[in-house]
Amino acid sequence: MTIQNSKFIKRNLIVLIVGIFFWTAVVLAKTPTPSAPVSFFYLTWETDGLAPSNYSGKVLGAVDSVIKVSAQPLIYSAGKYLDSSKWEYRWLLNGELKNKGIGLKDFRFRAKGYETSSYQVRVKVVFSDQSSREKEIVIPVVAPRVLIKPVNEKIIVRNGALESNEPEIKLAAVPYFFGGATSGLKTSWYLNGQAAKKEAVENGFLTVRRENQQNEIAVQALVKQLGDSLIRSIGELKIKFVGL
Numbered sequence: 084m085t086i087q088n089s090k091f092i093k094r095n096l097i098v099l100i101v102g103i104f105f106w107t108a109v110v111l112a113k114t115p116t117p118s119a120p121v122s123f124f125y126l127t128w129e130t131d132g133l134a135p136s137n138y139s140g141k142v143l144g145a146v147d148s149v150i151k152v153s154a155q156p157l158i159y160s161a162g163k164y165l166d167s168s169k170w171e172y173r174w175l176l177n178g179e180l181k182n183k184g185i186g187l188k189d190f191r192f193r194a195k196g197y198e199t200s201s202y203q204v205r206v207k208v209v210f211s212d213q214s215s216r217e218k219e220i221v222i223p224v225v226a227p228r229v230l231i232k233p234v235n236e237k238i239i240v241r242n243g244a245l246e247s248n249e250p251e252i253k254l255a256a257v258p259y260f261f262g263g264a265t266s267g268l269k270t271s272w273y274l275n276g277q278a279a280k281k282e283a284v285e286n287g288f289l290t291v292r293r294e295n296q297q298n299e300i301a302v303q304a305l306v307k308q309l310g311d312s313l314i315r316s317i318g319e320l321k322i323k324f325v326g327l
Contacts, residue, residue: 125155126206126218130194133261143225144194144202146314147262150222152190154206171209177202194224194262197313228259229306229318234288243319248326251292256304256318267310273303293324300324 132148134140144150154172158165173183174190182190190204205219231240234253238245245252256270272279272289283290291300300322307315 122159123155123157124208124216124218125157126152126204126220127155128152128204128220128222131262132259134259135257138259143260144222145225145227145260145262146194146197146199147308147311148194148260149191149262150194150202152204152206152220152222154188154190154208154218156208156216158210165210167208169211173207173209175205175207178205199224225260227261227306227314227316229304229316230257230259231255231302231304231318231320232257240320244321244323246323246325248324250324251290252322254289254291254302254304254320256287256289256306258306258316261306261308261314261316267308268306269309271305271307273305275301276303291322298324 128150130142130144130148130150132142132145134142152174156167156170158167167188168186171183171185172187172190174181174187176190176192181192190206192202194202201224202222203219204222205217207215207217209215232255233240233245234255238247238252256272258268261268270287272284274283274291279289283292289302289304291302293300302320302322304318305315306318
């Protein structure tokens with residue numbers, strides 16, 4: 084190998100090494116530096132209110148239902164999440180202090196008042212160094228509801244009415260959002276404003292039969308809570324017999 088070739092190879096090696104270092108520096112500069120975990124403060128609620136097992140929405144609070152509110156502060160400091168069970172929690176309902184204590188991350192109350200539409204719940208968390216953080220949530224309270232549904236799921240109800248070419252239809256009254264801790268519910272059925280005959284009701288289900296060539300029947304289901312008749316709801320359904 085000549086001296087000239089040797090110098091050429093060395094020069095290329097130097098260029099290659101410099102290029103590698105430069106490329107590495109660029110990649111490292113563009114690589115984001117891992118950031119520390121973010122602190123969060125969750126405040127959630129749930130209720131013991133009634134709803135069908137296939138109901139996919141959130142069960143809402145109603146009069147006499149028990150509402151549970153839970154706080155989950157995830158505070159990251161000094162390379163770890165802090166122990167939230169050592170802090171003091173102060174719970175306020177509609178601005179009034181109701182409970183407080185170390186590690187008291189849950190708060191329960193019963194919804195009262197027939198005209199109440201919502202509750203304001205606020206929690207104040209006092210940390211070990213006496214600093215604090217607050218979180219607030221507004222919980223809606225709704226009136227109970229009742230839906231009348233045919234037992235035969237193939238029959239479709241549209242806008243509170245159904246049509247059928249069968250001589251009779253079996254119906255169920257499905258309650259929503261009554262307090263889950265109630266002593267029980269009572270259902271009363273009515274046809275065209277008159278109480279349904281006892282023989283038409285079995286195990287809470289109503290069988291509606293077409294009689295005297297009557298083509299349309301208005302059905303009502305009154306569901307009320309035992310022990311408090313003011314907690315009630317009425318479901319309505321119109322039935323039209325066709326093709327008979």
